[in-house]
Amino acid sequence: MRFTSNLREQMRKSKTSTIKSSLTDNHRRVLIKKATKLFKEKLFGVNANKVNIQVIDSRLVRDFPSNANGWAIVIEPEYYQIALCHKYRHTDREVVSTLAHEFGHIQQYMSGDLIVEEGKGITWRGALFPQESFRNSIVAQWHMRPWEIHADSVRDFLLDTYSDQLL
Numbered sequence: 001m002r003f004t005s006n007l008r009e010q011m012r013k014s015k016t017s018t019i020k021s022s023l024t025d026n027h028r029r030v031l032i033k034k035a036t037k038l039f040k041e042k043l044f045g046v047n048a049n050k051v052n053i054q055v056i057d058s059r060l061v062r063d064f065p066s067n068a069n070g071w072a073i074v075i076e077p078e079y080y081q082i083a084l085c086h087k088y089r090h091t092d093r094e095v096v097s098t099l100a101h102e103f104g105h106i107q108q109y110m111s112g113d114l115i116v117e118e119g120k121g122i123t124w125r126g127a128l129f130p131q132e133s134f135r136n137s138i139v140a141q142w143h144m145r146p147w148e149i150h151a152d153s154v155r156d157f158l159l160d161t162y163s164d165q166l167l
């Protein structure tokens with residue numbers, strides 16, 4: 001989860017989950033599709049069908065930051081988008097782990113725990129982390145951000161439940 005308006009704009013324009021065909025890509029596409037279905041059902045239960053999540057495999061997003069494997073953003077209320085970075089050769093476990101982590105952020109957006117306000121900062125469970133704090137405080141470190149720690153716990157929960165079916 002990051003906030004980069006340029007990326008967000010590109011993703012708005014990217015309507016489809018475009019993946020050029022090859023055997024490897026087809027395998028990856030099937031894996032992502034299956035995992036998305038399972039994760040939605042697990043996290044949102046009977047409401048799964050009402051939750052709009054578009055998953056794109058973002059080979060086409062040119063400025064995907066080199067150190068990020070995925071993103072989750074709110075496109076508009078009730079409509080979310082996950083992007084997975086397809087620049088590198090990821091193992092199945094890496095793909096599924098990234099997807100599961102991003103589902104953690106979707107859950108946070110839906111519950112209101114996580115609110116991203118571009119130019120202002122991030123609100124986590126009512127506490128504002130101003131944009132400038134990302135340079136000079138504890139949350140400057142990605143792995144110390146409470147929403148990332150929480151998203152990792154959601155990831156572990158989903159993988160514990162589904163690794164047998166997916167991997």
Ligand SMILES: [Zn+2]
Nearest residue numbers: 001101148151
């Ligand atoms: Zn994250």
